Amino acid sequence: MKLSAIDLFRKVPRDLTHGTSHGGVLSVLALSLLGLLFFFETWTYLAGSTAxxxxxxxxxxxxxxxxxxxTFLELPCSFATVEVWDYFGNNRLDVTADVRKTRVAGRHGEYVTGQWTDESGAVGHVEPRVAAGIPAPRDMPGPSAKLEQLSAAEFDARLAxxxxxxxxxxxxxxxxxRSLAPTWLSLASQVGARNLPVKxxxxxxxSSEALCAKQKVRGYPTMxxxxxxxxGESDYAGERSVDALAGYVREHANLPAEVRAATVRVSANEGCSLTGTLWVHRVPGAFHVIAKSDAHTxxxxxxxxxxxxxxxxxxxxxxxxxxxxxxxxxxAxxxxxxxxGFVNRVGAHSHEHYIKVVSTHYRQGTLVGTRDVLGYQQSVSSMMFNAAPAVPEAKFSYDLSPTAVVIQQAGRRWxxxxxxxxxxxxxxFTVFGLLDGAVYRLRKGNRKGVTSPLSVKSPPARPM
Known part of the structure; x- marks a missing residue:
């Protein structure tokens, strides 16, 4: 028996078939649709799905x-400090940290004015409990000490x-x-003797609270x-002694005019950009960004x-x-x-962010098995509140979820x-074939229903 006898796909000779115009249109549409279906089905298979x-x-x-x-818009790098505490804020934790500070300026921190290191200058100071016992010259140096006290009305004109x-x-x-006052008085009395070109x-x-707020004075004392x-570009942050202060003045006085012009701060808003990494214990906690100094109030x-x-x-x-x-x-x-951004128009307001951290496993299939990549999702709520009389801070509280999410690629078999x-x-293809057959039969039926005028016989003539 020949194999052709069991052929399920018997062929019709081409001379027994004929093409139609509507069949050509449907064929073009069918080929276009089949190409799109093939492309999208293959794309879906290669892209896979997730479970x-x-x-x-x-x-x-x-x-x-x-x-x-x-980026803190109005917190100088000299004061910006990152600390990690337990969740209840009772104990400060010692953690491994890599934090870098960059001094910025402008309303949005758009000007970078240089890097900052906390070791740039050691500030000599007296502890508050000791300083409280130092008698102040009626608390503020006055004109009798050859110091001119400026008020808000004359500040700009006098300094100009x-x-x-x-x-x-x-x-x-x-x-x-109080501890700085005697040093400042001594420096003022030695300006002439040291030949310092400064006032x-x-x-x-x-008494001039509005003036200090306008000058963006964050801590006291500020020089x-x-x-x-x-x-100037930055405030004095060195040792608080007469020699150190005099050296600072002389250093800036000897700068060339063009260099001195470049050191003028570009904006009254001095801020700090903090970037880095913390390695903390996997327990609930919080890291704070606060204004802190061993020599300022x-x-x-x-x-x-x-x-x-x-x-x-x-x-x-x-x-x-x-x-x-x-x-x-x-x-997302x-x-x-x-x-x-989290902005408050006035001071004395703290920002707190509550972050629920959820472990997330991303499992992807490979040629040799499944690869598990660990990541974390966050659910965040933020609030702002009046912190007075405490010094405001930005607090990021984190808590780990007891459950984890597994996201796995669920691709189809080949x-x-x-x-x-x-x-x-x-x-x-079958649907288009049925549609073509239906259109063909409909058009063929319409042709049979229409009779040609030439085929209509004339009625016989009547006898005269």
């Missing part, structure tokens, strides 16, 4: 990595007349200001150089913790290959604070793909 499940978090890591990049002015912003209730002034920030009325009303969050994430950064396959709703929860592809393409 999500919830499990108990069995992460046994001892440490949790926190990555951050924060001086090529170089050194101003101390003090308050009577600050122990550090010393003092501002009482109790600042002014060049023809323009504030802070006024809550003049401390502003407005900040921008450029980046905040937990764990090791995920690769682009992993992020590319993460669902959009999950990707990995770094939900990125790009957000034979499922082929089966679906054949079914879809075959079904579409």
């Amino acid at each position: 999500t499940s919830i499990i108990l978090d069995d992460n046994a890591d001892a440490k949790l990595q926190i990555n951050f990049a924060l 007349k001086e090529p170089l002015a050194f101003v101390a912003f003090l308050v009577a209730w600050c122990g550090y200001c 010393l002034f003092v501002v009482d920030c109790v 600042r150089l002014y060049h023809n009325g323009a504030a 802070f006024d809550a009303a003049n401390t502003n913790t407005s900040h921008l969050v450029q980046h905040l994430s937990f764990g090791a950064p995920l690769s682009q290959a992993v992020m590319h396959r993460v669902p959009r709703d999950v990707a 929860a990995i770094q939900p604070l990125d790009g957000r 034979y499922d793909f082929l089966t679906n592809l054949v079914a879809i393409l075959g079904g579409a």
Whole structure:
């Protein structure tokens, strides 16, 4: 028996068939649709799908990595401090940290004015309990000490007349200001003997509170150089002795004019950009960014913790290959604070962010098995409140969820793909064949119903 006898796909000779115009149109449409169906089905197979499940978090890591990049718009780097505390705020924790500070200026921190290291200058100071016992010259140096005390009305005009002015912003209730007063008086009396081209002034920030707020004085005492009325790039942060202060003045006085002009601060708002990494224990806790100094006292009303969050994430950064396959709703929860700003128009307000950290396992199939990549999602709530009389801060409280999310690629088997592809393409082809047959029969029926005028016989003539 020949194989042709069992052929299920018998052929019709081409000379027994004929084409139609509507069949050609349907063929073009069919080929276009079949091509699109093939493309999308193949794309769906290659892209795969994801399945999500919830499990108990069995992460046994001892440490949790926190990555951050924060810009504080009105908190100088000399005061900005990062501390990690337990969740209840009772104990400060010793953690491994890598924090870098960059001095910025401008309303949005758009000007970078240089790097800052906390070791740039050791400040000599007296402890508050000791300083409280130092008698102050009626608490503030006065004209009798050859110091001119400036008020808000004359501040700008008076400093504009001086090529170089050194101003101390003090308050009577600050122990550090009391300890500085004798040194400041001694320096003023030695300006002539040391041949210092500077004029010393003092501002009482109790009676001139608005002036100190306008000058963005964050801590007391603050010592600042002014060049023809323009504030210098940074405040004095060195040792508080006559020799050190005199050396600081002489160093700036000897600068060339063009260099001195470059050191004038570009904005009254001096801020700090903090970037770094913390490695904390995997227990609930919080890291704080606060104004802190061993030699200054802070006024809550003049401390502003407005900040921008450029980046905040937990764990090791995920690769682009992993992020590319993460669902959009999950990707949005990995770094939900990125790009957000938290601004208060007045001081004495703290910001607190409550972050629930959820372990997330990204499982991807490979040629040799399944690869598990650990990441973290965040659920964040933020609030702002009046912190007075305490010094404001920015607080990031984190708590780890007891459950974890598993996101796994759930791709189809290759034979499922082929089966679906054949079914879809075959079904579409069959539908177009049925549609072509229906149109053909309809048009053929219409032709039979129409009679040609030439085929109509004339009626017989009547006999005359």
